Amino acid sequence: QVQLVQSGGGLVQHGGSLRLSCAFSGRAFSSYSVGWFRQAPGQEREFVASLRRYNSNPYYQDSVKGRFTISRDNAKNTVSLQMNSLKPEDTAVYFCAADSQLILSAMWEASSWDYWGQGTQVTVSS
Numbered sequence: 001q002v003q004l005v006q007s008g009g010g011l012v013q014h015g016g017s018l019r020l021s022c023a024f025s026g027r028a029f030s031s032y033s034v035g036w037f038r039q040a041p042g043q044e045r046e047f048v049a050s051l052r053r054y055n056s057n058p059y060y061q062d063s064v065k066g067r068f069t070i071s072r073d074n075a076k077n078t079v080s081l082q083m084n085s086l087k088p089e090d091t092a093v094y095f096c097a098a099d100s101q102l103i104l105s106a107m108w109e110a111s112s113w114d115y116w117g118q119g120t121q122v123t124v125s126s
Helices: none
Strands: 003-008 010-013 018-025 033-039 046-051 058-060 068-073 078-083 092-099 120-125
Touching (some): 003 092, 033 078, 058 068
Antiparallel strands (some): 003 018, 018 078
């Protein structure tokens, strides 16, 4: 059974940085695609970044390109999201996700992912 446990997040000023981490428990972490989504109050959960299984090329939402970096450590079974140059519009609850059967065309949709972390609040003050 797969479990994802998140850490990190918090309150930061505009232009600051935060790092989110997600620990994966279960088998064959490297065979899972991993990603990050976020959800602001009253809005749908939206794609932020992902790394597909067996593929090192990251994918990003346009609004975070150049500011956020997703990475994974297959030896430690962790996935991280380094967030720099944070803006107030980045304020949301952030979720890590994992899936072993994800296809590229479905990656952007939250409903396509099977496993989720508990979520962590990121608040960027102006």
